[in-house]
Amino acid sequence: MTNVPIDLAGKFLSFSEHWSPKVVARLNDYEVKVVKLKGEFVWHTHDDTDELFLVIDGELTIQLRDGDVTLRPGQMFVVPRGVEHCPIADGEVHAVLIEPVGVVNTGSAGGTLTAAYDDSLA
Template sequence: MQDGYMNAPVDLADALSSFDEPWSPRTVALLNEYDVRVVKTRGEFTRHSHPDTDEFFLVLRGSLTIRMDSGDVTLGPGQMYVVPRGVPHQPVSVDGADVVLIEPSETVNTGDTPSELTAERRPL
């Protein structure tokens, strides 16, 4: 990705193999003012919400549970879910998962709850 524009197809497996840190999303493409991000998950993430935006999750590998007050949603490979704006949620993956996220470029991964897992925006 150069200057925010793709100049070649993105291989998501290659993108995911370029880093090891869980909960450290990498931006692989831009879609209008939205980032398409890949992230490796393992363990529990910070419970948080995004007051101004929905959050899209698509599991590529593994299993991801999104804990919410209204009930947990568990996703496997090929399954996706959109957490509505303002809904507190906590992604959890005991055995790890590879996930695609789509959210506005300025969105901070820990939303309204900064923590040690807050990551800076990192384009690949």
């Protein structure tokens, strides 16, 4: 029986680390990821793709060079390809990311916050 719902709340209960996106579903050559965010990430760019953020819990600010956007639960934003951005959250945020297979969380910036590919929740 493979026809089971993907329960986002249940996925968020199953891990605690921040800045480590986990694949929960595949849509053609795209992936749906869940991620917990807290604190400030690094400024980075995805040169080849847009990136969708949907906030499920908490309040997330996506810092952008031309004006920040703050997302509350049920709100989303698409960072266009090539646009430098830096997520920041005072409290813990639960968010969904949707982007093509193979996108690395830190984009062109790299560094210590670069997460390994993790599809253990898929």
